[in-house]
Amino acid sequence: MPVEFISLAFPNASTELDPIPGAAIDPDYLNRYARNLDDYGFNYTLQPYDSGGFDPFTSGATIAAATKQLNVIIALRPNTLYPTVAAKALASLDQLSKGRAVVHFIAGGNDVEQAREGDFLSKDERYARLEEYIKILKRAWESAEPFDWEGKYYQFKGFSNRVRPVNGKSIPISVGGSSDEAYRVGGSLADIFGLWGEPLKETKQQIDRIYAEAEKAGRTDRPRIWVTFRPIIAETEELAWQKAHKTLDTLQGNKGAGLPKGLLGNAEPQNVGSQRLLDIAKKGEVQDRALWYPTVTATNARGASTALVGSYQTVIDSILDYVDLGCDLISIRGYDNLNDAIDYGRYILPGVRKELEKRAGAKSDGIVDKVTQAVENVTVRDG
Numbered sequence: 001m002p003v004e005f006i007s008l009a010f011p012n013a014s015t016e017l018d019p020i021p022g023a024a025i026d027p028d029y030l031n032r033y034a035r036n037l038d039d040y041g042f043n044y045t046l047q048p049y050d051s052g053g054f055d056p057f058t059s060g061a062t063i064a065a066a067t068k069q070l071n072v073i074i075a076l077r078p079n080t081l082y083p084t085v086a087a088k089a090l091a092s093l094d095q096l097s098k099g100r101a102v103v104h105f106i107a108g109g110n111d112v113e114q115a116r117e118g119d120f121l122s123k124d125e126r127y128a129r130l131e132e133y134i135k136i137l138k139r140a141w142e143s144a145e146p147f148d149w150e151g152k153y154y155q156f157k158g159f160s161n162r163v164r165p166v167n168g169k170s171i172p173i174s175v176g177g178s179s180d181e182a183y184r185v186g187g188s189l190a191d192i193f194g195l196w197g198e199p200l201k202e203t204k205q206q207i208d209r210i211y212a213e214a215e216k217a218g219r220t221d222r223p224r225i226w227v228t229f230r231p232i233i234a235e236t237e238e239l240a241w242q243k244a245h246k247t248l249d250t251l252q253g254n255k256g257a258g259l260p261k262g263l264l265g266n267a268e269p270q271n272v273g274s275q276r277l278l279d280i281a282k283k284g285e286v287q288d289r290a291l292w293y294p295t296v297t298a299t300n301a302r303g304a305s306t307a308l309v310g311s312y313q314t315v316i317d318s319i320l321d322y323v324d325l326g327c328d329l330i331s332i333r334g335y336d337n338l339n340d341a342i343d344y345g346r347y348i349l350p351g352v353r354k355e356l357e358k359r360a361g362a363k364s365d366g367i368v369d370k371v372t373q374a375v376e377n378v379t380v381r382d383g
Contacts, residue, residue, distance in 0.1 A: 001224055003323055003356060004043035005349055006073070006331035007341050009034045009063055011054055016299075017250045017335050025054060031066040033338055038067040040345020041353075046331070049075040049106060051116040057089055064097035073102040073174065078126075078133045079119035084159050086133075087140035090171050091163040099166035103137075104174040104194065105130055107182070109271025123270075127181035129153040134173060134189045141170045174226065178206065178273040186223060187213025192329060193223040196273050197306035198280060199287045203227065204325050226329035227322055228304040230295060233343060237311050244292060244309045247335050251298040267300075274301035289318045304331070316351035323356070 011030045014020035037045055045063060047056035060072040072093065076086060086103075094101035107126040108114040114126070121129060132151045139147060146160040165171045175186030176194030186193045187210045195206055207225055214222050232247055234240040269275055278301045281293035292307040299305045308315050319330055332348065334340025 001328050003328045003330065003352065005041070005344075006044040006046060006226065006228075006329060007037055007042050007333045007344070008048065008337070009037060009045040009059075010337050011059055013338075015335060015337050016254065017247065019254065025059070027062070030059065030062060033341070034063040034066045034070060036338065036342055036345070038070045040342060041349050042070060042341075042345065044071040044073050044102065044329075046073040046104065047075060049077055049080075051113055057093065060101075061093055061096060064093065064100060069100075071100040071102055072097060073104050075104045075106055077106045077108055077114075077117075077119075078130050079108065079114065079121075080117055083133045083136040083154060084140065084156060084161070087137050087161050088163045090137075091141065091161070091165050094165045094171050095163070101165075102172045102174060102192075104176065104192075105134065105190075107175075107177065107185075109177075109269075109273070111270060123179070124181055127179075127185050130175070131185045131189065134175075134185070137173070138170060138189075141165050175223075176226075176273075177271075178276050179271075182272075183209045183213050186210060188217035188219070190223045192226050194226040194228070194331075195327075196277060196304050197227060197229040197291065197308070198276065199291055200321055200325060202276070202280065203322065203327070207326055224329055225325075225327045226331060227327040228331035228333075229291075229306055229308045229319075230304060230334060231308040231315050231332050231340070231344065231348065232292070232334065233308075233310065233312055233315050233340075233347065235311065237314065240310050240314075244307065247307075248294050248298055251295060251335075255298060255300075269301055277301040277306060289321065290314050291318070304333070312347040312351060315348055316355065319348070319352050320355060323352075 009030065010033055012020065012023040012026040013029055014023040034045065047060045049056055056074045060074050063070065064072050074090065074093070081089070090101055090103050107130045108119060132153050136149060136154060140159065140161040141164065144160055144162050144164065146158045148157045149155060172191045173189065174192035174194055175182065175190040177186065178195070193210050195203060211222050232240060232244045234243050277296045281296045285294055286292055290308045290310040292309045295307045296305045308318050310318070322330065332344050
């Protein structure tokens with residue numbers, strides 16, 4: 001598979017560095033943001049989910065209408081939408097976007113957040129429900145024939161889905177997480193598995209776990225691996241690190257002031273992914289080439305918070321390290337949201353793609369050389 005890039009498309013100008021309390025959707029800003037991602041060569045944009053946040057289906061449809069190539073990833077918690085309804089909603093978006101819909105499932109990593117919308121299942125139960133949910137969606141997308149379902153979490157009779165995905169089969173399904181249950185469900189059923197940025201060694205260990213679960217489930221293919229970073233870049237190393245420390249000071253100041261509310265919490269995180277990031281942060285501020293962890297501790301590892309810091313080339317090389325591990329979906333978003341996305345589109349995406357093209361060319365040249373040598377050898381023998 002080709003290496004592709006993901007970023008968020010934000011609904012307004014509020015950022016973690018400069019929060020705008022109570023900011024509403026700014027349609028012009030959202031459209032401009034999405035078009036910039038499209039124009040600068042991003043392949044996907046994620047529309048996140050939060051119990052008190054904007055509806056990702058609505059913003060996702062808006063983005064699809066404003067862009068030509070950008071795939072729209074809808075974050076979805078199973079407790080918020082019945083699976084038969086989700087099957088139709090996602091397939092409708094897929095048709096409206098001419099085949100550009102993707103769904104990213106969130107089983108739920110925080111009991112308090114889940115309870116805000118009436119979900120009181122345990123973590124293991126949430127993953128068991130997610131497994132059942134994905135199976136229902138796959139069945140609903142495969143055929144318009146009516147079917148019954150008698151599961152632990154869902155029961156219905158005679159459901160027929162006449163709203164089919166553009167390819168007639170399915171919509172790409174993504175699962176994320178760092179727990180055993182996440183590896184099992186995502187490894188067995190997902191097309192894409194999402195990870196947060198960890199050092200190369202730990203990332204490789206997680207990929208191995210995911211692939212092992214895929215093999216155990218009898219799959220002949222493997223999920224694509226999606227890894228997420230928050231790059232802080234500049235023309236030189238010195239300027240990048242100055243920018244990084246300025247960013248950190250602002251994040252710490254916002255945390256101390258309790259802003260932005262709901263983004264920078266202080267409670268011990270329940271989800272394994274955040275716990276892993278905080279544990280890794282104790283091993284040192286900088287790991288591998290450019291992986292920087294103070295942004296993790298400053299935000300209490302809420303969401304994707306691991307930075308890559310350095311010059312354009314350093315960050316390009318760091319991303320390629322993860323590509324070499326098998327990560328072919330690279331999610332990058334910054335702290336100055338729109339400006340950072342534009343900078344990535346100008347300097348990072350082209351740099352990564354240029355190096356990958358160079359590698360592909362060298363590989364092709366090597367194959368041609370081997371074929372030429374083999375032909376010459378045969379000619380010599382026959383002569």
